[in-house]
Amino acid sequence: MDTAALLTSLGFTPAELTGGSLTVRSPIDGAEIARVHQTTAADMPALIARAQTAFRAWREVPAPRRGELVRLLGEELRAAKAELGALVTLEVGKITSEGLGEVQEMIDICDFAVGLSRQLYGLTIASERPGHRMMESWHPTGPCAVISAFNFPVAVWSWNAALALVCGDPVIWKPSEKTPLTAMATMKIFARALARFGDAPEGLAQLVVGGPDVGAALVASRDIPIVSATGSTRMGRAVGPKVAERFGRSILELGGNNAMIVAPSADLDMAVRAIVFSAVGTAGQRCTSLRRLIAHNSIRADLTAKLVKAYASLPVGDPRAATTLVGPLVDHAARDRMLAALEQAKAEGGTVHGGRTVTANVPQGGAYIEPAVAEMPAQTAIVREETFAPILYVLGYETLDEAIALQNDVPQGLSSCIFTLNLREAETFLSAAGSDCGIANVNIGPSGAEIGGAFGGEKETGGGRESGSDAWKSYMRRQTNTINYSAKLPLAQGVKFDF
Numbered sequence: 001m002d003t004a005a006l007l008t009s010l011g012f013t014p015a016e017l018t019g020g021s022l023t024v025r026s027p028i029d030g031a032e033i034a035r036v037h038q039t040t041a042a043d044m045p046a047l048i049a050r051a052q053t054a055f056r057a058w059r060e061v062p063a064p065r066r067g068e069l070v071r072l073l074g075e076e077l078r079a080a081k082a083e084l085g086a087l088v089t090l091e092v093g094k095i096t097s098e099g100l101g102e103v104q105e106m107i108d109i110c111d112f113a114v115g116l117s118r119q120l121y122g123l124t125i126a127s128e129r130p131g132h133r134m135m136e137s138w139h140p141t142g143p144c145a146v147i148s149a150f151n152f153p154v155a156v157w158s159w160n161a162a163l164a165l166v167c168g169d170p171v172i173w174k175p176s177e178k179t180p181l182t183a184m185a186t187m188k189i190f191a192r193a194l195a196r197f198g199d200a201p202e203g204l205a206q207l208v209v210g211g212p213d214v215g216a217a218l219v220a221s222r223d224i225p226i227v228s229a230t231g232s233t234r235m236g237r238a239v240g241p242k243v244a245e246r247f248g249r250s251i252l253e254l255g256g257n258n259a260m261i262v263a264p265s266a267d268l269d270m271a272v273r274a275i276v277f278s279a280v281g282t283a284g285q286r287c288t289s290l291r292r293l294i295a296h297n298s299i300r301a302d303l304t305a306k307l308v309k310a311y312a313s314l315p316v317g318d319p320r321a322a323t324t325l326v327g328p329l330v331d332h333a334a335r336d337r338m339l340a341a342l343e344q345a346k347a348e349g350g351t352v353h354g355g356r357t358v359t360a361n362v363p364q365g366g367a368y369i370e371p372a373v374a375e376m377p378a379q380t381a382i383v384r385e386e387t388f389a390p391i392l393y394v395l396g397y398e399t400l401d402e403a404i405a406l407q408n409d410v411p412q413g414l415s416s417c418i419f420t421l422n423l424r425e426a427e428t429f430l431s432a433a434g435s436d437c438g439i440a441n442v443n444i445g446p447s448g449a450e451i452g453g454a455f456g457g458e459k460e461t462g463g464g465r466e467s468g469s470d471a472w473k474s475y476m477r478r479q480t481n482t483i484n485y486s487a488k489l490p491l492a493q494g495v496k497f498d499f
């Protein structure tokens, strides 16, 4: 399907795609796809007021009924999966199966949230006073802003929105300025779910289009009690303190610098497959992409040779072609940053394999590059940084303690893994003295998380948790209730106050 037909099939009108001040280009060939209209600062107060009004109505809708809206959203996403997945490929440059996989992730979180809508459980707690009962109630908190990054242009919204909506919170979404079209298409799909649902309040899910300035209005507003922000650590440093200053709640999902330890007992063939997918998938543009390989010195050379061989056979090219495994980087600036990082790696004593710009047999105008392996003498400055590109730094180790220390000795704390067949090593890695990351895996790579678990990381990754497990609690306020059904008024802790 060509671009115009794809956009029409997703319900775009020519007026939405032309005449605006934000130019949208496809990373595939740099071609302009649209000029969309941006939200202005002047629009923001009314938008936020609409979300507040929607909140007052939505918080009183029973949670299982709220779940029904999310169930319908899941149905509409299933119906539009092929087209939305293709738009993810067009706007971000992901290969076809990853574009579709991103939409599947939206469907999965909708399913999860529907079940959750009947499971927003609070505790009952034993009271020390006779004739008293204690319990916890979870209530909706208020409008939730979702600021999202370019690399998961639709899934991140759904992780937040599916949960926020069943929890009773309206959502205002500011997607990356690089990916407004996938966001607009998602809102059209959501509108279809709303129409079938019938009586949802207006303004339950809104979209604002633009750059950091538009996001700043959401960050600053006291009427937005929750700000979920996904992006670089630089962005988190700007957003986090501003939300904290007004005592808002932030859910920060920031940069990663994810590692794999490969122990002598590891199944090397399996490790190679996991390494290649997690370092090269999405052209190294996942927050959970594998960036550091910490290999035992006894297998390091062998493993590196296998990787260099595997990398040489990876098809780089048009992400829409069925055989392509490595699509373009999001833009030329991203490729320049990758090339600069490789130069710095060399200056810091590294030996680089691959990492050359690709111009043959790829669409002209896109930023295509060979994924790179960089053998490093130590965990130097560039290795400690997140470069959002397919660079895999290889380091060696002698003892597991040394490997864990290297793995943890970076500012970020998102995802990690170990390949080993040794139970003691695996359990040590997962123990309190092991990986300091929010995600720690054994015998699978660091990327490609399922929605059932809580997703997020520590340190400069920001500490937020989204998606599964009990991440829903971030979207609700907890209330502790004590109920006295006796005819007396005993005080806690034996305090006497008779008059």
Ligand code: NAD
Pocket: 147, 148, 149, 150, 151, 152, 174, 175, 176, 177, 210, 211, 212, 213, 214, 215, 216, 219, 230, 231, 232, 233, 234, 235, 238, 239, 252, 253, 254, 255, 256, 286, 287, 288, 386, 388, 414, 456, 457, 461
């Ligand atoms: P980015 O930080 O450039 O932008 C992310 C979003 O924040 C965009 O919508 C942008 O407009 C907005 N923004 C930037 N500065 C802002 C400010 N001062 N106030 C309000 N909004 C602001 O990130 P990117 O290049 O789009 O995405 C790549 C980064 O995102 C990587 O660092 C990656 O690791 C991270 N990421 C993290 C996760 C996670 O779950 N931890 C997931 C995806 C991406």
